Amino acid sequence: METAPDLCALLTRKETVTKDTKIEVPAVEGFFTVEEESHLIGGRFKKSGNYCFPKNLGGSDPGFPEDEIEEVLLSRVGKIWSYTNSAYPPPPPFIAAEPYEPIVIAAVELEQEKMVILGQVVNGYSVDDLSVGMRVEVTVGTLYEDSEYRYLTWMWSPLPEEEKQGKN
Amino acid sequence: MHPWGKWGRNFVEYGTFAARKALEDAQIEWSEVGFISGAITVRCGYPGYVAGSTMARALGFNGTQVASSYAACASGATALSVARGQILSGACDVALVVGADTTPDGFLAPNDGIRTDDTDWLRFHMVGATNPVYFGLHARRRMEMYGATQEDFALVKVKNSKHAVFNENARFNKEYAVEDIEASPIVSDPLRLLEICTTSDGGAAVVVSSLDYAKSLGVDDPVRISAIALNTPTYPDPLIDLPYLATDSSANTLPDEIGFKESIGKHVYEEAGIGPEDVDVAEVYDLASSMELDWYEQLGFCQPGEAESLLRDGSTSIGGRIPVNPSGGLGAFGEAVPAQAIAQVCELNWQLAKKAGKRQVEDARIGITANQGLFGHGSSVLLRR
Numbered sequence: 096m097e098t099a100p101d102l103c104a105l106l107t108r109k110e111t112v113t114k115d116t117k118i119e120v121p122a123v124e125g126f127f128t129v130e131e132e133s134h135l136i137g138g139r140f141k142k143s144g145n146y147c148f149p150k151n152l153g154g155s156d157p158g159f160p161e162d163e164i165e166e167v168l169l170s171r172v173g174k175i176w177s178y179t180n181s182a183y184p185p186p187p188p189f190i191a192a193e194p195y196e197p198i199v200i201a202a203v204e205l206e207q208e209k210m211v212i213l214g215q216v217v218n219g220y221s222v223d224d225l226s227v228g229m230r231v232e233v234t235v236g237t238l239y240e241d242s243e244y245r246y247l248t249w250m251w252s253p254l255p256e257e258e259k260q261g262k263n
Numbered sequence: 264m265h266p267w268g269k270w271g272r273n274f275v276e277y278g279t280f281a282a283r284k285a286l287e288d289a290q291i292e293w294s295e296v297g298f299i300s301g302a303i304t305v306r307c308g309y310p311g312y313v314a315g316s317t318m319a320r321a322l323g324f325n326g327t328q329v330a331s332s333y334a335a336c337a338s339g340a341t342a343l344s345v346a347r348g349q350i351l352s353g354a355c356d357v358a359l360v361v362g363a364d365t366t367p368d369g370f371l372a373p374n375d376g377i378r379t380d381d382t383d384w385l386r387f388h389m390v391g392a393t394n395p396v397y398f399g400l401h402a403r404r405r406m407e408m409y410g411a412t413q414e415d416f417a418l419v420k421v422k423n424s425k426h427a428v429f430n431e432n433a434r435f436n437k438e439y440a441v442e443d444i445e446a447s448p449i450v451s452d453p454l455r456l457l458e459i460c461t462t463s464d465g466g467a468a469v470v471v472s473s474l475d476y477a478k479s480l481g482v483d484d485p486v487r488i489s490a491i492a493l494n495t496p497t498y499p500d501p502l503i504d505l506p507y508l509a510t511d512s513s514a515n516t517l518p519d520e521i522g523f524k525e526s527i528g529k530h531v532y533e534e535a536g537i538g539p540e541d542v543d544v545a546e547v548y549d550l551a552s553s554m555e556l557d558w559y560e561q562l563g564f565c566q567p568g569e570a571e572s573l574l575r576d577g578s579t580s581i582g583g584r585i586p587v588n589p590s591g592g593l594g595a596f597g598e599a600v601p602a603q604a605i606a607q608v609c610e611l612n613w614q615l616a617k618k619a620g621k622r623q624v625e626d627a628r629i630g631i632t633a634n635q636g637l638f639g640h641g642s643s644v645l646l647r648r
Contacts, residue, residue: 122389123379144515145499148508152382156498156516176503177407179399179451185391186372188384198391202400202503210512211503213390222452227407238389248389 122238122246125150133235134168135212135249141165146208169212172254173203175229176211180222190239197221201251203231217252230254264609267434267465267596271365274307277466278314278363279321281602285359289470290480293322296470297355300346302362302601303333305374311364314601315342318361328355335636336548337493338362339467339604340644344491346471356476362601363466370394371462383506383637390508395459395551397505399451402553406453409568411556413453415575417444419552420458420594422580427591429621432606434463435595458552463597467605469612486615490534490645496523505637523641524561527633531645532563539563542585543627544614546607548634549592558633559587581624589614589622607632608644615648 121129126149128134138150140162147153150166178201184191185198199216216225217236236250264284265277278301286293299322301315310317315331328349332341339362346358370393378384386392405411421441427433439457447456477485497519499511504523521529532538539562547558556570564585565573573579579587590596590610593603611630613619628648635641 123385126389146512146514149382149385152380152385152508154498154500154511158498158516177400177403179396179403179453180449181391181393181396181451182449183370185387185393186370187375188373188377188388189391190388191391200390200392200396200400207514208512209501209514210510211501212509213386213392213503215390227403 117240117245118243119245119247122248127233127235127249128168129235129247132171133233133249134171135233137167137169137208138164139167146210148210148212169233170205170207172230172232173205173212173251175225175227175231175251176202176204177227178202178216178222178225192239199225201225201231203251215248215250217250220253225253230256264432264468264606265363265466266432267463267599269434269597270464272464274304274311274363274365274464274466275317275321277365277464277602278318278361278468279466281363281466281468282318282322282359282361285361285468285470291357291470291472294325296327296357296359298328298330298346298349298358300342300349300358300360301329301331302338302342302360302605303331304362304364304601305333306364306366306600314362333601334493334640334642335638336598336600336634337604337636337640337642338601339606339608340491340632340634340642341493341640343469343471343488343605343608343644344493347488347491350471350473357470357472359468359470360605361466361468362605364599364601365464366462366599368462382508386506386508392508393451394505395451395454397503398459398551398554399454400503401557402454402551403452405553405556409571411553411571413445413455414441415556415571416454416458416552417441418574419549419555420444422574423549423552423588423592423594426581426589426622427595430591430595433591433595434597435591454551454553458594460550460593461597463599465596465599465602465606467602467609469605469608484648486612486646486648488644489647490531490643492527492530492534492641492643494523494527494530494641495639496641497526504635522561524557524635525563527635527641527643528562528631531631531643535645535647537629537645542629542631544589544611544624544630545585545587546590546592546610546630546632547587548603549588549594550598552594555587555592562631562633581622586624589619589624604632604634604642604644607634608646611644611646615646
């Protein structure tokens with residue numbers, strides 16, 4: 096079980112104090128912003144114009160040797176390319192809630208960046224509520240917590256218009 | 264081969280057993296082997312990282328040349344390719360290729376520690392994306408794009424279980440019905456427990472030689488390795504796969520017309536000068552039963568979207584026009600990572616040498632294996648007689 100001291104080295108002082116006094120911090124810094132409308136933090140290759148996520152872990156384009164990467168905020172809205180769940184708790188280094196509720200995972204395609212990014216779907220949705228092509232936006236949610244901190248990760252949230260229309 | 268199972272014994276025992284059996288089958292002495300090529304296991308500590316040498320010591324150190332290779336699920340094919348290179352270059356006449364593993368229960372997981380620059384660590388920590396999650400995503404795509412059903416996925420397992428009844432090396436010999444599979448719990452929707460391969464202990468080995476050496480031993484019509492592919496993908500790869508959090512971006516660079524998985528078979532077909540229509544039998548990586556359907560299309564046995572038909576009309580069962588996984592596949596074996604690609608070659612060797620007993624595919628002369636591993640490893644071995 097990860098403890099706050101193990102992960103302290105990864106944190107910046109970008110914290111928000113929440114109602115229940117737990118401090119919300121990204122579980123790992125540098126992957127997303129924490130704000131009213133959060134963004135994934137990606138990379139954009141300067142010469143080729145292609146994107147990558149996470150910003151420092153993309154593969155290179157062999158046609159553009161020694162291309163440089165600049166940090167960019169990725170599009171917030173995408174379409175579900177596919178979805179599934181994990182009915183059993185994933186092993187460490189995932190920190191599963193106890194009791195465990197199956198997490199739902201979506202692979203989401205961003206139109207401008209033309210790439211697909213994995214992420215959990217926010218609480219409250221099962222695979223029966225989702226469909227390929229559904230529009231979702233990026234947000235943040237709790238990955239796990241301890242007595243002092245709430246550790247966040249990026250998540251996909253179906254847009255309200257999708258719920259009104261219902262699943263086709 | 265050493266039978267696949269779950270005993271938790273030292274992987275060296277399984278590997279040595281398989282190696283000795285292979286030498287015996289080939290009627291080759293360990294002293295004749297000029298090169299030992301080991302497939303690495305990362306789950307058995309240091310001895311596993313230097314698997315070739317570990318096996319050589321177990322067989323008796325005698326100064327033989329050695330290499331150890333790791334390529335995730337493609338490790339065995341890589342080890343075979345290294346041996347083949349030694350033979351084709353004339354550096355040796357006879358090589359032994361061996362891989363074995365002892366695996367833990369449950370999900371395969373990264374090594375302990377915190378590594379925020381390791382995408383394999385991140386996909387578990389930040390998303391909870393286990394291996395079956397990726398299989399589930401691709402299975403859902405088949406349903407969306409081609410109308411595949413959960414029954415189709417179950418039927419792959421049913422078919423392979425029928426084959427495995429006749430394979431004493433398979434861990435599971437039970438013949439399953441669709442109802443059995445549909446009664447097993449969901450692991451990563453739409454995939455169920457009995458549709459996702461487990462992990463196993465096992466060991467496999469092959470002896471390979473130059474054609475001249477085989478002839479000198481009186482083997483006039485040997486099973487030959489005609490081609491090996493060890494492909495990496497091309498940039499940008501638009502298909503999300505293990506163990507990445509995201510695909511490449513195709514914003515300004517177009518993907519190759521030929522996808523990564525398709526490029527694997529294409530490589531061996533070109534090297535061997537044949538096409539998919541010439542293949543008589545195949546062993547493909549059914550990490551999930553849905554994945555086997557993908558392989559039918561990726562290897563060119565049918566058009567995209569037609570894999571379910573090929574399965575349902577019996578074409579890929581023993582007795583059909585292109586039997587796939589006559590061994591029973593990963594569904595019947597479970598995965599012993601470094602041994603698995605070698606086990607695929609063992610099965611095709613027996614098929615082509617007419618030694619497959621009740622699993623025999625009639626008149627099998629050309630066989631193909633296919634698998635892909637983490638971090639861009641894809642492999643295929645083409646055998647012919």
